[in-house]
Amino acid sequence: MSKQSSGKIWPYIVGGSITLVFGFCVATIMVTSKANIQESNAYMSKYQDADAKANEFINAQIAFDKKYNFTYVTEGIGGEIPLLKYKVTDKNNSSVNDAKIILHISRPETAEFNQELNEATCEDGVYTFSGAKFPKVGVWNIIARVQVGDDYRFLNIKADTRIKEAFEF
Template sequence: MDKAKSEHTYYPHVVIGMIIGCVISCGFTIKIAMDNPVEMDTFYMEKYQQVDHSINTILELQEKFNAKFDLAYSTEKFVIGQNSITIRLSDKSGQPVNDANVMMMLSRPDSNKENKEMKPSHVENGNYTFGPFEITKPGRWQILSKIDVGEFKGYHKNEAYAAQ
């Protein structure tokens, strides 16, 4: 007696399953990318095309700025509600610099939706005070500053944390 041997080939089913799985994976990847767009980096407070075009000049100016000036931030913590920040700018000899054009931006690292651009509300003895301003969300914030002093231009980033 001969047993009928039934041979099934699953190879075509596996190939079709893999193709369908790849299509579904691509669909999920596209959906996730559309739901979570990439935010533009705001470190230089300019459009990325402008930064890309002149990055070498920006880095040279930054190096000259760092060699001539010192910068210090007054805070590393925020509270939910009203806050202010003071940036102290001095030259390397310790003399305060009062004639700088300082711009500051508060930003969340994960989104540009809550960016707050500010100019100093008070300047005295090298201390540039920004505020009052409102912090509404707890967590990590970035303090980005752009400073122009004559031919020198500097960009700085400091992190602060907001808590209740």
């Protein structure tokens, strides 16, 4: 003798499943809303603005690179008072001493240590920034915006206080 189900249990199983899925959705939203998420500061702006102006930034970089060379020449950022150095020359390797450079320094995982430097000394096209502080050992993002006349570009560097190497990204 087999006992047949009357079919009354299936609505309860379907209702319970829907309630469980909805509960998981709410829990996911609650947990992620409390997460410490840092906004990107690529191109010294929010990522939405950088995304909207991406073609403008790329065209500005191409126009700048046709006229000038902009390089990161810092030997290392370790130590008590590091000096950040950038060199600006034209395509004939003549020093450019009238450029305006702004630096944003940040950690990849937090906005707590963000800094902005905009005053540099210039000697033979080498712009030297002092006053940067790197209170934690490890990787730092250094984003520079250089402008000569109407031409500008960004140079994004990942530098590490433990080693002397820096990587452009």
